[in-house]
Amino acid sequence: MKRRIILILVITAMLIAIVVKLAYNKSKIAEKKSPPKIGDIRIPVTTSAVRSEIMLERLVKTGTLAPLRASRVLSASGGQLQSVMFSLGDHVKKGQLLAIVDSRLLALDLQKAETNVVKLERDLNNYRELLEGKAATLEKVEGMQQSYNDALNLVQQIRKQIADASIKAPDDGVIASRPVEQGVFIAAGTEVASIVNMSSLKVQVNLTEDEVYKVAKGQKIAITTDVYPERIISGVVTFISPQANEAFNYQVEVTAPNDKSMLLRAGTFVNADFSKKTGRKVLLVSREALIESTSNAAVYVVINGKAILRKISVGKNYGEELEVLGGLEDREEVVTAGQVNLKDSALIKVTNKE
Structure with a gap:
């Protein structure tokens, strides 16, 4: 009898242990299956600050170098060319004797x-x-x-x-051409040589109607070349055409000194930077922050660890940034990456600031 009671107790204890174990496992499985609390999730994002800046009106144009002056040396009399006293590439001075007609x-x-x-x-x-x-x-x-x-x-x-009969140089410069030889007969008006004066640089560029009104005579210009990429030459606008050409462009000339240590030649391509500060202070936001088109612009603003959706209005395009006309304040943080996972008032974690 006693043994029977002990057996019943053992079996009862085993059943109780099994029930407890099953209940524990069931609670664990239910816990795993239950959805996480939404409020605890923080979506990683990157941000950048809205900033104000005095705008620089960017205008860089490609132009070509032209000689300060180019002169044709013409014979005023006809006859046999008795003597030629110059060669190609010679540096000559104004009034220097170049040739003599018999x-x-x-x-x-x-x-x-x-x-x-x-x-x-x-x-x-x-x-x-x-x-x-x-x-x-x-x-x-x-x-x-x-x-x-x-x-x-x-x-x-x-x-x-x-x-x-004594043909003289009309200007300082370098002999660029010599179409005649000593001993030939020439008529009055024949070109004996051409002289290029490169003592100063003359950059010629074409500007559109919108661009030409942003340039003023006397304006200082920065000139760069691929030949001397590390050097910046300071030039001045000396001429603005009053009339457009057939392509509706306006020719503008910039004059600059020609440094003997890095002598430039006519026909060289250069970049003329007409950029200048406008004096207009604007608010800028990264283009990456927009989640809609510019006509229906919106961004997520970071406030107290949340991404707050806000409509904004934008103006001019400045490369990777847009002008803010309304909806944002200077130095406010906006989300620039990770917006695809966001909803209004979503909790966020800023991983890094751009």
């Missing part, structure tokens, strides 16, 4: 003309004396005076032709 026949003509002037002057003086003694008429003296004046004019013309 003027030996002109020298003979000058000698004859000067002899004739001396003879006519003597005859004119004789007739004046005769006129005083009433041995000659006034008409004869006036005729002699006209002949003498014509002879003087002829002498001056021949002397000028002889002077023109």
Whole structure:
């Protein structure tokens, strides 16, 4: 009997243990299946601050370098090119003798003309004396005076032709072309050489109608080149075309000194930076913060650990940023990454700030 009671007690204890174990397992399974508390989840996001800035009106244009002056050296007289005293690439000064046209026949003509002037002057003086003694008429003296004046004019013309036979440089610069050779016969007006003056740089750029009104004569410009990428050349706007060309562009010229240590050549492409501060202070927000289009703009603003959805209005586009016209304040934090997982007033965890 006693043994039976003990067996019943053991079996009862085992059943109780099994029931307790099953109940414990059931509670654990139910706990795992139960959804987590929504309020405890914090969605990771990155943010950036809204900022105010004095805006820089960006305007960078590609242009080409042109010589400060380009001169064609023309022969004023015709004849055989007796001497050429320059080569391609020579540096020449204004007034420097470059070439001589054979003027030996002109020298003979000058000698004859000067002899004739001396003879006519003597005859004119004789007739004046005769006129005083009433041995000659006034008409004869006036005729002699006209002949003498014509002879003087002829002498001056021949002397000028002889002077023109000496071809001189009209400007400082470098000889860029030499289309003739010594000994050839040239006519008056023939180009003997061309001279390029690169003592200063002249940058020529084309601006649109919208751009040209942002530029002013005398404005300082930063010039850069791929040839000398580490150097910035300071230039000044010296010309703005008053009329558009056929492409509705306005030509603008910028002048700058040509540093001998990094001499630039005509035809080189350069970048002319016309950017300047507008004096207008604007509020900027990262374009990445927008969750709608610019016409229906909205962002998530970080307030007390929550992402608060807020409608905003935006203005001009400044690259990776947009002008804020309303809806945000300076230095407010906005979400720039992770918005896809957000709802209004969602709890967030800022992982890093941009």
